[in-house]
Amino acid sequence: MGKTEIxxxxxxxxxxxAAIESARAGAQVTIIDENEQPGGQLFKQIHKFxxxxxxxxxxxxxxxxxxxxxxxxEAGVQTRLNTVVYGIFPDKxxxxxxGDHTEELAxxxxxxxTGANENALSFPGWTLPGVMGAGATQxxxxxxxxxxxxxxxxxxxxxxxLIVSYQLLQAGADVIAVIEGLSYIGGYGVHASKIRRxxxxxxxxxxxxxxxxxxSVERAVIAxxxxxxxxxxxxxxxxxxxxxxxAVGLSPLSELAWMAGCRFSFLPALGGWVPAHDENMQCNLxxxxxxxxxxxxxxxxxxxEEGRLAxxxxxxxxxxxxxxxxxxxxxxxxxRLAALRIGSFGEGRxxxxxxLMRAMCEK
Amino acid sequence: MRIEDHPILGxxxxxxxxxxxxxxxxxxxxxxxxxxxALIASGQRVFRYTEKRVEPRGVFCALGRCTDCVxxxxxxxxxxxxxxxxxxxxxxxxxxxxxxxxxxxxAGEGEG
Amino acid sequence: xxxTRKKEGVRxxxxxxxxELEASPGYPSYEALTRGPIVVIECVQDIPCNPCESICxxxxxxxxxxxTRLPVFYPEECDGCGNCIPICPGQAIFRVDIxxxxxxxxxxxxxxxxxxxxxxxIVQGVNRTGEAVCEAEVLRVQKPRKFAQTxxxxxxxxxxxxxxxxSIKRLKRME
Numbered sequence: 343m344g345k346t347e348i349x350x351x352x353x354x355x356x357x358x359x360a361a362i363e364s365a366r367a368g369a370q371v372t373i374i375d376e377n378e379q380p381g382g383q384l385f386k387q388i389h390k391f392x393x394x395x396x397x398x399x400x401x402x403x404x405x406x407x408x409x410x411x412x413x414x415x416e417a418g419v420q421t422r423l424n425t426v427v428y429g430i431f432p433d434k435x436x437x438x439x440x441g442d443h444t445e446e447l448a449x450x451x452x453x454x455x456t457g458a459n460e461n462a463l464s465f466p467g468w469t470l471p472g473v474m475g476a477g478a479t480q481x482x483x484x485x486x487x488x489x490x491x492x493x494x495x496x497x498x499x500x501x502x503x504l505i506v507s508y509q510l511l512q513a514g515a516d517v518i519a520v521i522e523g524l525s526y527i528g529g530y531g532v533h534a535s536k537i538r539r540x541x542x543x544x545x546x547x548x549x550x551x552x553x554x555x556x557x558s559v560e561r562a563v564i565a566x567x568x569x570x571x572x573x574x575x576x577x578x579x580x581x582x583x584x585x586x587x588x589a590v591g592l593s594p595l596s597e598l599a600w601m602a603g604c605r606f607s608f609l610p611a612l613g614g615w616v617p618a619h620d621e622n623m624q625c626n627l628x629x630x631x632x633x634x635x636x637x638x639x640x641x642x643x644x645x646x647e648e649g650r651l652a653x654x655x656x657x658x659x660x661x662x663x664x665x666x667x668x669x670x671x672x673x674x675x676x677x678r679l680a681a682l683r684i685g686s687f688g689e690g691r692x693x694x695x696x697x698l699m700r701a702m703c704e705k
Numbered sequence: 706m707r708i709e710d711h712p713i714l715g716x717x718x719x720x721x722x723x724x725x726x727x728x729x730x731x732x733x734x735x736x737x738x739x740x741x742x743a744l745i746a747s748g749q750r751v752f753r754y755t756e757k758r759v760e761p762r763g764v765f766c767a768l769g770r771c772t773d774c775v776x777x778x779x780x781x782x783x784x785x786x787x788x789x790x791x792x793x794x795x796x797x798x799x800x801x802x803x804x805x806x807x808x809x810x811x812a813g814e815g816e817g
Numbered sequence: 818x819x820x821t822r823k824k825e826g827v828r829x830x831x832x833x834x835x836x837e838l839e840a841s842p843g844y845p846s847y848e849a850l851t852r853g854p855i856v857v858i859e860c861v862q863d864i865p866c867n868p869c870e871s872i873c874x875x876x877x878x879x880x881x882x883x884x885t886r887l888p889v890f891y892p893e894e895c896d897g898c899g900n901c902i903p904i905c906p907g908q909a910i911f912r913v914d915i916x917x918x919x920x921x922x923x924x925x926x927x928x929x930x931x932x933x934x935x936x937x938x939i940v941q942g943v944n945r946t947g948e949a950v951c952e953a954e955v956l957r958v959q960k961p962r963k964f965a966q967t968x969x970x971x972x973x974x975x976x977x978x979x980x981x982x983x984s985i986k987r988l989k990r991m992e
Binding site: 389390391392393394395399400401402405499511512514525526527530531532533534535536537538539540541542544546681682684685686687688 | 944
């Protein structure tokens with residue numbers, strides 16, 4: 343059986359920063375990721391990030407991904423790639439599947455950074471080839487460099503829907519419309535402005551009724567909805583599109599946290615069922631930490647800061663950091679996180695995170 | 706359709722050209738890309754048909770979770786094409802096609 | 818809480834309204850524009866973000882703390898260098914030279930599409946809704962390494978459209 347001090351499950355934005363922080367402090371760290379290379383969603387984020395200098399504002403996600411890969415290597419982080427963690431056993435042993443065999447990895451600390459899954463929206467015709475997640479589209483255009491279609495309907499005007507629409511234009515596709523069921527645009531106004539000035543209509547108060555086509559999507563029928571989200575008869579419009587992208591939210595990938603016995607809280611503002619954690623990102627089980635979208639759907643910037651916090655706290659608990667230095671650096675990271683959770687886009691998440699941390703003390 | 710040049714990502718760097726056999730037909734691909742990417746680039750959208758209702762399915766999640774994109778690869782069924790790298794000479798077949806169904810019934814498999 | 822009147826603005830249309838723009842401390846007055854080429858910051862939402870403040874060499878843009886504050890623009894400090902244009906992650910900063918010629922102004926904007934136009938090309942200037950509103954002559958196409966793949970294009974447009982034109986119609990890709 344293999345052994346590591348800190349096992350980081352998931353090598354995305356949060357996992358990589360957690361591994362880098364704890365490895366730099368001196369711990370022996372292994373990232374386990376099911377993909378061929380780490381990076382998670384970062385390499386799909388070809389736009390410039392917001393925030394401040396410490397959050398690497400103005401830098402593209404892809405560049406941050408490359409920098410983190412290099413930093414992880416320099417810090418001596420071990421990686422197990424093409425490897426799935428299928429289970430966590432009570433003594434913090436991890437069950438791994440690699441290729442055609444299974445093995446176990448013993449660890450003292452586990453940091454779960456398993457990210458999130460795209461939500462789906464079902465409607466007649468949604469199983470037709472051509473209906474896919476917006477994140478799936480992003481993978482195809484930015485990683486695989488192929489276009490899933492020329493004429494696209496984007497369902498959802500949150501940040502994912504708006505950003506992927508912009509990236510589809512950059513990839514050479516035509517976004518015929520972005521539709522949103524709410525009466526307002528949930529994503530950043532600036533993301534919406536970019537695609538509006540490129541001529542993409544954003545229709546609020548609309549939903550997709552059905553996808554039509556013989557063997558794949560050929561048309562989408564959309565309609566206006568009333569305040570009860572019911573389609574308004576007579577408002578149907580037919581759009582000639584080949585691809586329908588669903589950008590209807592993300593949910594934490596929390597199977598391992600459930601399995602391990604973490605306490606959960608239901609918080610819609612953070613994507614649904616979220617594992618509770620304290621101000622060190624540790625959950626109710628000693629030695630198990632959570633970070634990134636798993637701990638609540640936010641952004642890459644918050645994922646990276648939470649990863650650093652979890653990694654630092656984990657290394658400190660193993661004795662790799664003098665308590666005073668640990669306290670100071672964790673406080674700094676909490677401040678950086680707080681700075682990202684303010685304003686009309688952030689305060690809902692800040693409130694939800696407080697509720698999540700209070701859930702640790704319940705029962 | 707392939708994206709050769711991109712305002713942010715620049716010109717694409719690809720591995721060497723390889724050939725896949727997809728349901729008997731040659732399909733060009735590049736070493737290192739996923740099977741699904743190669744098929745989408747070649748214009749293929751239907752990856753399989755469902756068992757019960759014979760409905761077409763294609764790529765949905767593109768990261769190996771939903772299994773909508775599975776195909777038989779070199780004799781192995783249910784391979785997730787969106788996360789499997791293409792290799793030269795791979796033999797790829799759609800699953801659940803109507804003619805496969807007829808063959809199975811003739812052979813006495815399936816409902817009876 | 819009942820909203821009796823839906824305000825038309827960036828939250829409902831994706832485009833900041835005239836009122837939202839004029840209320841933003843980053844949006845200069847017309848009078849300030851007449852004094853020389855300066856930038857126009859169309860930032861109207863409280864997103865935590867401040868690279869415009871960090872990059873400005875003249876201190877003409879101040880965000881301060883918390884970083885959700887809208888950037889405050891000091892036109893008298895701005896020399897129109899335009900370094901802030903490519904760095905804004907929201908592509909919300911433009912430069913306007915209202916005095917370029919008797920009947921023409923120039924607008925500089927961030928652009929991240931292919932193909933790029935070339936100097937002297939005549940293209941279509943579009944407003945914030947993507948509607949083509951005029952012919953635009955391409956004066957400058959800047960894509961230095963430090964702009965990190967964001968091109969800054971400068972076009973000449975009719976003077977009266979200087980505060981309307983915010984991009985150009987995307988050019989056809991050769992496939």
